[in-house]
Amino acid sequence: MLPRLIKRQSPSKAMVYLSPILALLLTLLASIVLFLIMGVSPSGALHAFFVEPISSIYGLTELMVKATPLILIGVALSLGFRAGVWNIGAEGQLILGGLFGGATALFFYEKTGFYIIPLILIMGALGGIIWAGIVAFLKTRFNANEILTSLMLSYVAALLLNLLIHGPLKDPDGFNFPESRLFSDSALLPILYDGTRLHLGAVIALFFVGIGWILLSRTLLGYQIKVMGDAPAAGEHAGFSHSKIIWTTLLISGGAAGLAGAIEVSGPIGQLLPNISPGYGFAAIIVAYVGRLHPLGVLFAALLLALSYLGGETAQMKLNLPVAVTGVFQGLLLFFLLACDVLIQYKIRTSKKSESTIAPAVKSSIKSTSEVK
Amino acid sequence: MEILVAAILTIITAATPLLFAALGELVTEKSGVLNLGVEGMMVMGAIVGFAAVHYSGSATVAIFASMLAGASMAAIFGVLVLVFHASQVPTGLALTIFGIGLSALVGQSMIGVAYDGIPQLHIPVISDIPVIGEIFFSQDGLVYLSIFMVFAVMWFMNKTRAGLILRAVGDSHDAAHAMGYSVLKIRFLAVLFGGAMAGVGGAYLSLAYSPLWVEQMTAGRGWIALALVVFASWKVRRVLLGAYLFGGISILQLHAQALGIAVPSQVMSMLPYLATILVLVIISRDRSKIKLNAPASLGKPFHASR
Numbered sequence: 001m002l003p004r005l006i007k008r009q010s011p012s013k014a015m016v017y018l019s020p021i022l023a024l025l026l027t028l029l030a031s032i033v034l035f036l037i038m039g040v041s042p043s044g045a046l047h048a049f050f051v052e053p054i055s056s057i058y059g060l061t062e063l064m065v066k067a068t069p070l071i072l073i074g075v076a077l078s079l080g081f082r083a084g085v086w087n088i089g090a091e092g093q094l095i096l097g098g099l100f101g102g103a104t105a106l107f108f109y110e111k112t113g114f115y116i117i118p119l120i121l122i123m124g125a126l127g128g129i130i131w132a133g134i135v136a137f138l139k140t141r142f143n144a145n146e147i148l149t150s151l152m153l154s155y156v157a158a159l160l161l162n163l164l165i166h167g168p169l170k171d172p173d174g175f176n177f178p179e180s181r182l183f184s185d186s187a188l189l190p191i192l193y194d195g196t197r198l199h200l201g202a203v204i205a206l207f208f209v210g211i212g213w214i215l216l217s218r219t220l221l222g223y224q225i226k227v228m229g230d231a232p233a234a235g236e237h238a239g240f241s242h243s244k245i246i247w248t249t250l251l252i253s254g255g256a257a258g259l260a261g262a263i264e265v266s267g268p269i270g271q272l273l274p275n276i277s278p279g280y281g282f283a284a285i286i287v288a289y290v291g292r293l294h295p296l297g298v299l300f301a302a303l304l305l306a307l308s309y310l311g312g313e314t315a316q317m318k319l320n321l322p323v324a325v326t327g328v329f330q331g332l333l334l335f336f337l338l339a340c341d342v343l344i345q346y347k348i349r350t351s352k353k354s355e356s357t358i359a360p361a362v363k364s365s366i367k368s369t370s371e372v373k
Numbered sequence: 374m375e376i377l378v379a380a381i382l383t384i385i386t387a388a389t390p391l392l393f394a395a396l397g398e399l400v401t402e403k404s405g406v407l408n409l410g411v412e413g414m415m416v417m418g419a420i421v422g423f424a425a426v427h428y429s430g431s432a433t434v435a436i437f438a439s440m441l442a443g444a445s446m447a448a449i450f451g452v453l454v455l456v457f458h459a460s461q462v463p464t465g466l467a468l469t470i471f472g473i474g475l476s477a478l479v480g481q482s483m484i485g486v487a488y489d490g491i492p493q494l495h496i497p498v499i500s501d502i503p504v505i506g507e508i509f510f511s512q513d514g515l516v517y518l519s520i521f522m523v524f525a526v527m528w529f530m531n532k533t534r535a536g537l538i539l540r541a542v543g544d545s546h547d548a549a550h551a552m553g554y555s556v557l558k559i560r561f562l563a564v565l566f567g568g569a570m571a572g573v574g575g576a577y578l579s580l581a582y583s584p585l586w587v588e589q590m591t592a593g594r595g596w597i598a599l600a601l602v603v604f605a606s607w608k609v610r611r612v613l614l615g616a617y618l619f620g621g622i623s624i625l626q627l628h629a630q631a632l633g634i635a636v637p638s639q640v641m642s643m644l645p646y647l648a649t650i651l652v653l654v655i656i657s658r659d660r661s662k663i664k665l666n667a668p669a670s671l672g673k674p675f676h677a678s679r
Contacts, residue, residue, distance in 0.1 A: 327474020
């Protein structure tokens with residue numbers, strides 16, 4: 001008899017935290033199989049993927065550089081996902097943030113002033129807010145599905161960036177290459193550790209984890225978000241406004257993604273390019289889930305996903321593996337996590353132990369036959 | 374006249390992949406399952422179809438391979454959602470992320486490989502008739518298949534007992550379960566069908582639309598197909614209309630220069646996405662209409678508690 005799923009009386013708290021670990025182990029196992037199929041030594045590949053990138057100080061700082069946008073977006077998306085608001089277009093909001101922040105940096109080209117960097121970051125957040133605001137407006141005013149509109153706007157954002165880089169934002173001395181000028185020093189985020197790329201954005205990201213945590217656990221808004229996600233009917237009965245939650249969560253995640261975009265262009269990139277993100281906006285969705293939609297969990301999950309980017313790069317250089325392995329790894333991780341999450345609400349029973357699931361009528365008939373004997 | 378024929382041919386080639394994918398998703402959604410992984414299934418269909426034609430040389434083999442690829446992807450989704458009770462929205466997203474990554478991995482050796490495109494119908498004399506012959510009798514097999522599938526799905530949904538059961542499962546899984554139908558089995562089959570159709574829709578891109586392999590060549594068409602199902606209010610006839618309407622938008626993209634429109638190519642490329650948003654807004658505005666037409670159990674998990 002096949003094992004069956006029995007609904008638990010109450011969700012298992014332990015499984016909430018064990019599930020990501022279990023999922024990671026299963027993902028590693030699946031990766032080993034994948035590497036074997038590709039004809040690469042699994043031990044070498046795993047070492048290149050998960051150990052080598054972080055076995056130096058420089059590697060660790062790079063990990064934080066990659067984790068920064070993932071933390072910012074992951075924390076913010078968690079709020080929305082908890083409330084049942086599906087902002088899938090963080091990638092587009094990030095791009096628009098990069099565009100706004102980058103345009104600001106170029107506007108102040110060769111100027112100095114302490115105000116330039118804060119302005120870049122604010123403009124970046126504003127760009128993301130505008131992009132997410134469109135989604136919120138279409139959702140609350142016209143009931144348009146936010147998954148599809150936010151995603152469509154991501155494609156539009158990428159094309160918009162491309163258009164402007166081929167046009168007004170193009171480097172005038174750049175031999176017609178589709179990229180902007182290198183930002184001047186006053187528009188670059190300060191480096192925290194000499195000789196690395198670790199920048200101020202990392203501090204902002206960690207700060208954001210704290211804000212997210214407080215917002216979720218200590219404020220009325222956080223409470224409303226949780227109620228609206230778990231029991232929308234109860235929330236509306238209590239007088240919480242659904243459209244207010246949609247607006248707030250979308251604007252927060254849009255702002256965070258936009259900020260991440262501005263941080264990327266004024267941090268590790270230092271100019272505007274046609275492609276400013278290797279899919280951070282999408283990876284942040286996985287980060288939010290693996291981090292259990294909790295800011296602290298998001299921090300760890302972001303480091304893990306950041307490692308998958310670094311590992312992909314190392315594996316490409318050392319083993320000549322295609323960089324697409326990163327995407328496969330990320331997809332597998334989310335698959336396994338979603339599968340393991342079944343154990344939060346259900347437990348597995350094989351038919352032997354599941355006497356209690358046998359219908360009472362059957363039970364009594366078993367009883368009666370044994371009595372006859 | 375020539376430019377008109379060229380425009381119509383463009384509409385047909387641009388509409389066909391959307392038509393396949395949206396028809397498949399419509400059947401899946403009619404059974405009560407929302408699979409957001411269309412993009413991932415399409416892109417896998419595109420690479421597997423292309424690789425199959427490269428190694429086997431047969432377009433038929435390639436089409437079946439792409440269906441199998443799409444259905445295999447859908448099977449992952451089906452097992453997670455139906456057996457493991459995973460939430461449908463994130464699982465669909467995971468399928469898309471996974472599909473894009475895996476297709477890039479598999480397709481590494483296919484970059485730069487050339488293919489002539491799948492053969493087109495040619496009936497002597499008839500296909501040579503100007504305009505009519507060019508439009509109706511000179512298409513590739515997949516175009517005819519996509520139209521055939523419209524009528525097949527329409528017939529299945531409205532005229533067969535199995536179609537009725539599928540709709541019952543989508544509208545009220547508890548009632549269907551009480552009547553003795555296996556909700557999960559029916560949903561799994563609907564998910565597989567959706568995957569196979571998305572797979573062949575993707576293959577149309579790599580075998581006919583632009584016969585080569587480029588990473589992420591589906592470029593959001595899977596998501597547009599999802600929007601088309603909403604646009605169609607879950608009605609087969611209107612999926613056909615919607616797909617050809619979207620095909621029409623791409624004429625602007627491809628023939629803008631011929632028509633003398635001086636707009637940057639990026640702006641032209643934005644049109645399908647902007648049109649999708651516009652269409653969603655127009656259709657979704659009327660909440661009661663969406664509620665009336667959408668399968669009542671769409672996206673809701675089912676667990677038989679005996």
